[in-house]
Amino acid sequence: MVRIAIFLTILLAALVYALRKGGGPERAMALILIAMAVADQVLHQFIPPTFTSVDAGHLAIDLAAAAASVTLALTAYRFWPMLAAVLQLLPLMAHVGKAADMSVHPVAYLTMQVAASWLLPPLLVFATWRHQKRVRANGSDRSWLGSSRRSRPKIANS
Incomplete structure (x- = not known):
């Protein structure tokens, strides 16, 4: 239980930082992580996690988050x-590994599902910090492919 509290504290700090100081991509990732956390809590209200077979609820959450x-x-x-x-x-x-070999120990299956999520909050913090650094250095930071680095061009009066 302490492990979960530590993770949620780190996640919350990363989310607040990204939502307040991040650019578009950082905020979008923060929203993805919020949606995952909310969906996980809703899932656990109705279905207790067992990890003895392929976990369809977490598979759906993971598919949506990956997409x-x-x-x-x-x-x-x-x-x-x-x-x-x-x-x-x-x-x-x-999930694929569990589906291919149902004898995978439930603890191994759980670990494979959640271990990578510990890296997302630090990545989001680093990305937000880099965004802030680029904004301070350049005055702006391009967020999306196809968007202009500069603001709209000014039209000269004729």
């Missing part, structure tokens, strides 16, 4: 979302 993270990685003008997408894909490998 959102991959979409973020493909649209953000940042490198770190690719790392976040990989970290979101790792739990899917846990």
Whole structure:
């Protein structure tokens, strides 16, 4: 239980920092992580985790988070979302591994599902800090692919 409290404290700090100081991609990842945490709590209200068979509820959460993270990685003008997408894909490998070999010990299955999530809050903090550093150095920070680095061009009066 202490492990969960520590993780939630770190996650909460990362989320507050990203939502207050991050650019678009950092805020988007914060929202993905919030949605995952809320979905996990709702899931546990109705279905207790067992990890003895493929966990369909967590599989659904992990699929949605992986899809959102991959979409973020493909649209953000940042490198770190690719790392976040990989970290979101790792739990899917846990589900595939469990489906392929049902004899995987429940503790191993649980560990494979949650271990990568410990890396997401520090990654989000680092990404937000880098965003702030670029804003201080350049005055702005391009967030999305296809967006302009500068603000809108001024139209000269004729």
